[in-house]
Amino acid sequence: MRPISKNGLIYRHSLCLRCNCTTLALSNYDPSTLKKARSFLETTTSNAIFQCNSQISKLARNGNLQEAEAIFRQMPQRSIVSWNAMISAYAENGKISKALQVFDEMPVRETSSYNAMVTAMIKNKFDLGKAYDFFCAIPEKNAVSYATMITGFVKAGMFDKADRLYAETPVKFRDPVASNVLLSGYLRAGKFKEAVRVFEGMVVKDVVSCSSMVDGFCKIGKLVDARSLFDRMTEKNVITWTAMIDGYFKAGFFEDGFALFLRMRREGDVKVNANTLAVMFKACRDFVRHREGSQIHGLVSRLPLEFDLFLGNSLISMYSKLGYMSEAKAVFGVMKSKDSVSWNSLITGLVQRGLVSEAYELFENMPNKDILSWTDMIKGFSGKG
Known part of the structure; x- marks a missing residue:
């Protein structure tokens, strides 16, 4: 009925x-x-x-x-959305054969249906050749079609095929998604010249593409180029700021990185996140800047951020490396969840400060001891004689 x-x-x-x-x-x-x-x-x-x-x-x-x-x-x-939703449901749970079955049952297929199948295959690392066959069968390809297939080639490390398909992509479908996929892929693979070529050829550069290039310039030490692009950006997000700040730190310029962090806080358009703070704590640790590290620690309690495992471990590592074991133990004590990094960072700090008895007591309470914790304790007892 x-x-x-x-x-x-x-x-x-x-x-x-x-x-x-x-x-x-x-x-x-x-x-x-x-x-x-x-x-x-x-x-x-x-x-x-x-x-x-x-x-x-x-x-x-x-x-x-x-x-x-x-x-x-x-x-x-x-509706067509119903069929696509079921295809995606199977894909999200690794049931590609079931997704194919639903696709075959569809009375009418649209571009979105083919896109859903190509996405499903790529996400589940299915036969890329089969995914490409589906892509070629799409009657009317759109920006999602091209970006999805390029993503598949990039993930498989097939940059020649990704680049060839990108060149075949109609200009109106390239920017920003397909371009960003190829750009990010080249940067992750260390192919900086190719990334620059894609970036310079983009007609529409968004915050994602610009942020990726800022990070790329920083990673190869071209801070002047990175900062020039950073300053020209009309829109910045937390990734942009964090990449530029981290670039200064990795190049050895603590004052410049810290000043940019303060500017980020002062302007207030973009809120810092856990990744930004982790970069700051690591820099304070590496440059032995306890005062600045403590100031940023105080900032955490005033921000609407969850004091999670990631931030906790960053703080323990900073305080332990700088020798402020009371602060490190205090952070460890308030952490709701801990992993091997939490335990090992504190044990290492205690051993390095000659507090072997405290380190051993902590080691005894550690639920899952690993090679790092055993090595630290052996070093501690060896040094103690």
């Missing part, structure tokens, strides 16, 4: 559901799953399809494919 439609809205009643359910192989689903699926469908109204699509995506993110599939199979009417 087809759903009753009025003014584009979908109306369904119990008879429609019963008829629809009867024609499906519902024996594949346990009673509890089926009950949940029916309950969800019966409570939806005029926006039934939208709600079902959203629920399928939500269930897939939680790994509950059985319920997602039950809702999909019971839908009296499906």
Whole structure:
């Protein structure tokens, strides 16, 4: 029985559901799953399809494919988004064969359907040749189509194919997404000249592409070029600021990096995040700047940031390296969760300061001792004689 439609809205009643359910192989689903699926469908109204699509995506993110599939199979009417949502649901959970099955069942396919399949294959490291076949079969490719396939080639290290496809990409579909994919890929692979070529050829350079190049310039020591691009950017994000600050530190210019951090805080347009603070703590550790490190530590409590494992470990490492073991132990004590880095950083600091007994007590309480913790204790006892 087809759903009753009025003014584009979908109306369904119990008879429609019963008829629809009867024609499906519902024996594949346990009673509890089926009950949940029916309950969800019966409570939806005029926006039934939208709600079902959203629920399928939500269930897939939680790994509950059985319920997602039950809702999909019971839908009296499906939109192209419904089919794509189910393909993506299988893809997110590594079920490529199931995604292919749904794709083959589709009564009508659009560009988004092909894009969903290509994305699924690339995300799950499926046969890249098969993904490319799907890409070539797309009747009307769009920016997402090209960017997705280029991403696949870049991830596989096939830069020749990525570059060739990029050259074939219509200019209107290149910037910024496809260009950024290739640009970032070249930078990660250390192919800086190629990255510059892509960047200079971009008509539309956004904050992502510019931030990537700032980071790239910094990594090869071209601070003047990095700062010149940084200053010309009309829009900056936290990645831009952090990359430039870190670039100064890695080049040995603590004062310049710290001054830029203060400017970032003063301007206030972009908020610092955990990565920015970790860069600052590492710099204070490496340049032996306890006062500045303590000031930034005080800043953490005033920012709307979660004092997580990452920040905690950065602080322990800084204080331990600088010899301020009371502060390091205080941070360790307030951390809600700890990993081997937390334990080893504090043990190493205690051993280096000759506090072997304290280090051994901490070592004894360490839940999962590893080679680093054992090595530190051996060094500690050897030095103590």
